[in-house]
Amino acid sequence: MARFLSIWFPFLVTNSMVRLRPSLQQQPFVLTVPQRGRKVIEHASPTAIKKGIRRGMVVADARALLPELQLFNSKPGLETKLLTQLAHWCIRFTPVVAIDLPEGLLLDTSGCAHLWSGEAAYLQTIITKLKAAGYTAHGAIADTIGAAWAMARYGQEQQVVPPAAHWQDLLSLPPAALRLEAEVLERMKKLGFCKIGQLDAIPHSVLRRRFGQQLLHRMQQAAGHTEEWIEPVIPPAPFRVSLPSLEPIRTATGIALALEQLLDALCLRLAKEEKGLRTALFKGYRIDGGLQQVSIGTNRPVRNKAHLLKLFEQKLDTIAPELGIELFVLEAPVVEAFPAQQEALWKTLGGNEGIELTNLLDRITGHLGTACIRRYLPAAHYWPERAQYPATFLTEKTTISWKTDHPRPVQLLPLPEPISVAAPIPDYPPMLFRYKNEVHNIQKADGPERIEQEWWLEQGQVRDYYIVEDEKGARYWLFRLGRYEEGKPQWYLHGFFA
Amino acid sequence: MGQLRFHKTVFEQLQNEILQLQGLRAPLEAERVSVGLDSLQEAFPDGAFPLSAVHEFISCTKETAAATTGFMAGLLAPLMHRGCCLWISTRPHPYPPALKLFGVEPDQVIFVTARKATEALWAIEEGLKCATLAAVVGEVPELSFTASRRLQLAVEQSHVTGLIHRCTAQPPGIVACTARWRITPLASSAMEDLPGVGFARWQVELLKIRNGKPGIWQVQWTPQGFAVTLPEKKAPLSAIQKTG
Structure with missing residues (x-):
């Protein structure tokens, strides 16, 4: 049997104003909106209403009734x-x-x-x-x-x-x-x-x-003959367990105990439905209305309590209980299918699929942030910045293999750095280049390797790459942006060879 | 004479005991991994590249750092038959397609970018404790004696090989690593007088190696692997003494 509670706030906006400025408690005041060149009352305080001020009145009329009436501008969207x-x-x-x-x-x-x-x-x-x-x-x-x-x-x-x-x-x-x-x-x-x-x-x-x-x-x-729906402010997470506490919890031990209990309940449910979580959110509702939360992510579906506890422990000290937390909630917004057989498989497989490795990566993610771990897979692009793409999960594989037909620098600069060069004739490698105020005389050079911008992805000029070696034996990857015929093209340093 | 020989055996026994206490022992035949450094391998203890140890690489400029990265990738390739590798660095990580040219499968390398050196060292230590990894590469600007000691203790437990690359202009301090390397690029040798840039060539200085013989070599990277082009020169004594 469904039961609903409707709460009505007759003085919602004015009450909130009084909360902010307690001096307004006994004062008649109104919030106004401009309407067709005059000010109209949108919200009136309880004291003002007692003295005959009504919603929709023009401010001039209200002022005539009650000269001490205070006026404020109403903000749209405040309600x-x-x-x-x-x-x-x-x-x-x-x-x-x-x-x-x-x-x-x-x-x-x-x-x-x-x-x-x-x-x-x-x-x-x-x-x-x-x-x-x-x-x-x-x-x-x-x-x-x-x-x-x-x-x-x-x-x-x-x-x-x-x-x-x-x-x-x-x-x-x-x-x-x-x-x-x-x-x-x-x-x-x-x-x-x-x-x-x-x-x-x-x-x-x-x-x-x-x-x-x-x-x-x-x-x-x-x-009740027709069904009516409500749209919750927080969409209910399918995997959510909560733990209200009798007394507000203020100690780290108490929070850890609450988390352990919630993890127990959640892991039991995940095991029953053969699911594993990829992200989890631990929230604490404080008695002063504040919300404290920590979240973790994993690199594969997990329902191992000990591992999850370890991941949360890294962040648990960021929760500030202040006066105490009265409700703990643990949510798993992202879950994936994780059959029991698969769990056994994780334990036996070595190498890339090893459970130990994913646990290590989870710990690193928890400590350094989610964006810090990357594994790359080859992409079918010649443009150097697009020749690889980050894999989304640990066991992801592609059918494309890594290209080895052209040498590539060991260190690629994230952004090519402009250099000044002296080149003898068009389409020849430069004789020397200046990078960070240091002149490098080029002894040997290979190139050009022309790489066209992929017009279906991005517009831009071609790059003519040269591998050059200076008098000290250091090897660089330089390119000229654009063709010689089109004005004076700029040269860039894009990487360092081993 | 007999007494001298007796002393020698006692010394050798004691030396072996100390090495074992330090977590070093002669590798079993099955554990040996050839890194393909032919004549350079004789400098290593028992003629085998020290696995389950921490190697330190030092470089001071971007060019030498790139050369060091290439050399490390060449060393990693045979190690990574065992599994995948963690590459933790505080600077931008190497360009994955280039690793393939050194025989490393780029998709078997997991790159971790840390903002601070302390975070990177924490991750390196955690990685070295994880026995399923084949190797851990760490690129940090600083490595203190305490930190290096912690790494050494971690590898003694897990038998993972650690390659720590320190790219800094600071002079190297005393660390508890098994080996210290310095790689500097050399002008590539032209192949049969063909024009253009040849294979990558480096001066490889093994400044310090526990229970081994330090030296200087010239090594070239060919599609078949490392090739020592100029055999060993004795390392200058000053360089060895400085490294502690």
């Missing part, structure tokens, strides 16, 4: 930002939290409330915590999203609708509780409908003719 923050905070109560614009949140509480010993206590905890943080919040739990939404806004401040009783409770609420358009509501008001119960008594065909399909759709959603 979404605030709600996203609150939604992330609510993750500790349920994994599925969605934003419900303009001023609400939706939580899928199915199977969560019993951890707080019942729905009433669950709701009480959430609302109290939000109040302590400075937000006025109304909440209702019901069987459907529509009913919870209606109860939160038009019912009592905190309300738990018992299972299957939501439609009965809805009947006494005004039609606006059905999330209808203003136009439809206006028409209903003219016709004297002031309760949902009055609509319920009218045949559906009549309602559709009078008010459109949307009304029926909303009624069905509220009643």
